[in-house]
Amino acid sequence: MTAAPCDAGPDVLTLGETMVALRGSGPLKLGGAMNVSVAGAESNVAIGLARLGHTVRWAGAVGDDEAGELVLRTLRAEGVDVTAATRDPAAPTGLILFEPRLPEVTRVHYYRAGSAGSRLSPDDVPAAFAAPRPPRVLHLTGITPALGPSARDACRHALRLAREHGTEVCLDVNFRSRLWSREEAAAELREWIPYVDVLIASDDELPLCLPENGPTDAPEKSLVDGGVREVVVKLGADGATAHTADAALHAPAREVRAVDAVGAGDAFVAGYLSALLDSTDVPTRLDRAVTTGAFAVASHGDWEGAPTRAELDLLGSGPGTVVR
Template sequence: MSNAPDVLTFGETMVALRGNGPLKLGGSMDVSVAGAESNVAIGLSRLGHAVRWSGAVGDDEAGELVLRTLRAEGVDVGAATRDPSAPTGLLLFEPRLPDVTRVHYYRAGSAGSRLTPDAVDAAFAAGAPRVLHLTGITPALGPSAAEACRRALRLARDHGTQVCLDVNFRSRLWSSDEASAELCGWLPHVDVLIASDDELPLCLPSARTASPEPEKTLLAGGIRELVVKLGSRGATVHTADNTLHSPARQVHAVDAVGAGDAFVAGYLSALLDGADVATRLDRAITTGAFAVASRGDWEGAPTRAELRLLSADPGTVVR
């Protein structure tokens, strides 16, 4: 029996502490884990797909929490590594206003930032995936993590693996110029590019020269599907043949954290199912809505059976 997963992803997953008010006032905190790539992995696993996560954690209790959580969600962590000389990263969420949450990172020198290309080799050796999912966060963590991403792109090419890149730009980790220089070099390997509309310039050649039609420029450069996230305005998919837009589903917004990752999980799930672009976009919009309507990075991710719940009439009791 093949051990090849549907999707391979890797990056830094941290322990997440969520307070109920200003940190300086103390109080209780909820403990969980968070990381863009592992959020996508959990979302895909709940939708019934085989997913492998190949990140690095410290040889500590925080790292055990990360691995235990992912295993409990059905994600394969057999290719993950424990670094005995670096800690697992930490993430603090501080709600300050009803719609404003401050995020504090403690990830400098963390195990996740020291992920090596060898870990990627081991993940592919255990079975080449159908899809490799990367984000623009991982290469910003440090030279070793960036080289691990480049190794993964080469291995994906060698194995005929589709590549999905979610730009996921983080200004605290690197500058827009640094991000553009790195990610533009990836684009010849990328099949599905996912970005918010303000991230598109990072993917354009010629030092991010403004383009009146960035979508056409990227498609002409070899991107098969360009998926543009528009937040509360929904999302648009551009292909060589068509442009398709879908509005966001109307839900009671509770927490927008993790919505982009849930959207990616939905899109890749439908792609793996062989669904058409319209169905991919609809599932992505749906899974993103579940995330917005739930607290936490990944906790609200739906199962396949739950996808239909957003189509139910308000106040419906599902028995």
């Protein structure tokens, strides 16, 4: 697969860190062979969208090293535009190790402190918007601002540019307690909410986005009332809900044999944004999201099981149901 052209501007711009991923077959202390790939929430979404036929640009920083070349080569091979990516000669590409311990438990070890991705700068962002047409959607996660002050400032600058260009913003909260505290995350992300059109989160992440000292009994309603157009809540095996000013809708999860939950949330986001770009209604967006999420949990790897558009019907389909 060759990179999809973004000369007229991409459908989606993602911004974040992609690392080299090593996957073992058991306890790391016992050694053994490891599979080498790449992983990163934002690039997982980018690959998922590219496989569904959308033009996607990934902006991030990698080291001027062979690991960085693997990241860029993999994304290009999956049809993702990496022309806005930067190489940092003073920092390495990040590393993530996956250690399976039980059938449903995988330990994750990060080696990303001081990585090139954590040093992403606001100066790196404008090039990602530079095209005859700006991206239709900017997709961010709560991971990138947790990497350090520079990456945080880069995200803030991207939000401002999105507003200037009329680009919709999708935020997947994706809270990582090993990167920052809930208090730190809330202090940052609540400042982002006025820019956000589509908010995607698990139910325990929603409070991180609410105004300080605001009501917490109905976070979805509070966020919609505050200006977020769609609040999408990922419920794992229970499916997902979408809340708008008009209704709340629910879609059950697809029934598949789960083999690896890593990357399922990113696949869900890719499906939702794909249907959004296709100008479908909210029930159809939810339906595609739970479908792409199911493909992910039924496959090993962060993004390897992401479906193409032609494969979406393999799991069947059904509309979401109105619950309010």
